[in-house]
Amino acid sequence: MKNKISDLRDHMFAQLERLGDEDLSEEDLKKEISRAQAISEVGKVIVESAKTEVLYAKLTGKRRDEATKFLEEGEEKRPSIVRPAAAYSNKSNALPDSGEE
Numbered sequence: 803m804k805n806k807i808s809d810l811r812d813h814m815f816a817q818l819e820r821l822g823d824e825d826l827s828e829e830d831l832k833k834e835i836s837r838a839q840a841i842s843e844v845g846k847v848i849v850e851s852a853k854t855e856v857l858y859a860k861l862t863g864k865r866r867d868e869a870t871k872f873l874e875e876g877e878e879k880r881p882s883i884v885r886p887a888a889a890y891s892n893k894s895n896a897l898p899d900s901g902e903e
Contacts, residue, residue, distance in 0.1 A: 810848055817841050 817838050820826075826834065858864075 807852065810845055813841060814845060 817834075820834050821831075821838055823834075
Protein backbone atom coordinates (compact mmCIF):
# COMPACT_ATOMS: atom_id res chain seq x y z
CA MET A 803 0.00 0.00 0.00
CA LYS A 804 1.40 3.36 -1.00
CA ASN A 805 -0.32 5.74 1.43
CA LYS A 806 0.42 5.22 5.10
CA ILE A 807 0.06 7.36 8.18
CA SER A 808 3.74 8.34 7.84
CA ASP A 809 2.98 9.71 4.37
CA LEU A 810 0.25 11.88 5.85
CA ARG A 811 2.72 13.20 8.41
CA ASP A 812 5.22 13.95 5.65
CA HIS A 813 2.63 15.94 3.69
CA MET A 814 1.60 17.88 6.78
CA PHE A 815 5.18 18.78 7.69
CA ALA A 816 5.98 19.74 4.08
CA GLN A 817 3.00 22.09 4.11
CA LEU A 818 4.12 23.54 7.41
CA GLU A 819 7.53 24.27 5.88
CA ARG A 820 5.91 26.00 2.90
CA LEU A 821 3.85 28.15 5.26
CA GLY A 822 7.01 29.14 7.09
CA ASP A 823 8.75 30.38 3.93
CA GLU A 824 9.41 34.05 4.66
CA ASP A 825 10.12 34.80 0.99
CA LEU A 826 6.53 34.14 -0.09
CA SER A 827 4.62 37.04 -1.57
CA GLU A 828 1.33 37.94 0.06
CA GLU A 829 -0.54 36.30 -2.84
CA ASP A 830 1.53 33.10 -2.61
CA LEU A 831 1.05 33.01 1.16
CA LYS A 832 -2.73 33.20 0.69
CA LYS A 833 -2.52 30.28 -1.76
CA GLU A 834 -0.46 28.25 0.72
CA ILE A 835 -2.90 29.02 3.53
CA SER A 836 -5.78 27.84 1.35
CA ARG A 837 -3.84 24.70 0.43
CA ALA A 838 -2.95 24.08 4.08
CA GLN A 839 -6.62 24.32 5.07
CA ALA A 840 -7.56 21.79 2.39
CA ILE A 841 -4.76 19.40 3.43
CA SER A 842 -5.80 19.78 7.06
CA GLU A 843 -9.43 18.92 6.30
CA VAL A 844 -8.48 15.85 4.27
CA GLY A 845 -6.01 14.83 6.96
CA LYS A 846 -8.74 15.00 9.60
CA VAL A 847 -10.94 12.66 7.57
CA ILE A 848 -8.06 10.22 7.09
CA VAL A 849 -7.23 10.21 10.80
CA GLU A 850 -10.89 9.69 11.76
CA SER A 851 -11.07 6.81 9.28
CA ALA A 852 -7.98 5.24 10.87
CA LYS A 853 -9.51 5.66 14.33
CA THR A 854 -12.61 3.87 13.12
CA GLU A 855 -10.52 1.03 11.68
CA VAL A 856 -8.63 0.65 14.96
CA LEU A 857 -11.86 0.66 16.98
CA TYR A 858 -13.40 -1.93 14.65
CA ALA A 859 -10.32 -4.13 14.99
CA LYS A 860 -10.45 -3.90 18.79
CA LEU A 861 -14.16 -4.63 18.99
CA THR A 862 -14.09 -7.56 16.58
CA GLY A 863 -10.71 -8.98 17.49
CA LYS A 864 -9.62 -8.82 13.83
CA ARG A 865 -6.41 -6.96 14.49
CA ARG A 866 -4.13 -8.89 12.13
CA ASP A 867 -6.55 -10.89 9.99
CA GLU A 868 -7.78 -7.99 7.90
CA ALA A 869 -5.06 -5.37 8.25
CA THR A 870 -5.41 -2.33 6.00
CA LYS A 871 -1.68 -1.60 6.18
CA PHE A 872 -2.45 2.09 6.75
CA LEU A 873 -0.56 1.87 10.01
CA GLU A 874 2.85 0.43 9.29
CA GLU A 875 3.88 -2.87 10.79
CA GLY A 876 7.22 -1.42 11.84
CA GLU A 877 5.73 1.36 13.94
CA GLU A 878 6.44 1.03 17.61
CA LYS A 879 3.56 -0.58 19.44
CA ARG A 880 2.46 1.02 22.65
CA PRO A 881 1.86 -1.20 25.65
CA SER A 882 -1.69 -1.66 26.80
CA ILE A 883 -2.78 0.53 29.66
CA VAL A 884 -3.05 -1.47 32.85
CA ARG A 885 -5.73 -0.08 35.12
CA PRO A 886 -6.20 -1.14 38.73
CA ALA A 887 -9.36 -3.05 39.49
CA ALA A 888 -12.20 -0.83 40.65
CA ALA A 889 -13.26 -1.15 44.25
CA TYR A 890 -17.01 -1.28 44.63
CA SER A 891 -18.85 -0.95 47.89
CA ASN A 892 -22.44 -0.78 49.07
CA LYS A 893 -21.34 1.12 52.13
CA SER A 894 -22.71 4.58 52.60
CA ASN A 895 -20.40 7.57 52.47
CA ALA A 896 -22.02 8.86 55.65
CA LEU A 897 -19.80 9.79 58.57
CA PRO A 898 -19.65 7.27 61.44
CA ASP A 899 -22.21 7.81 64.18
CA SER A 900 -20.60 9.79 67.01
CA GLY A 901 -23.35 8.92 69.47
CA GLU A 902 -24.29 12.58 69.95
CA GLU A 903 -27.69 13.95 69.01
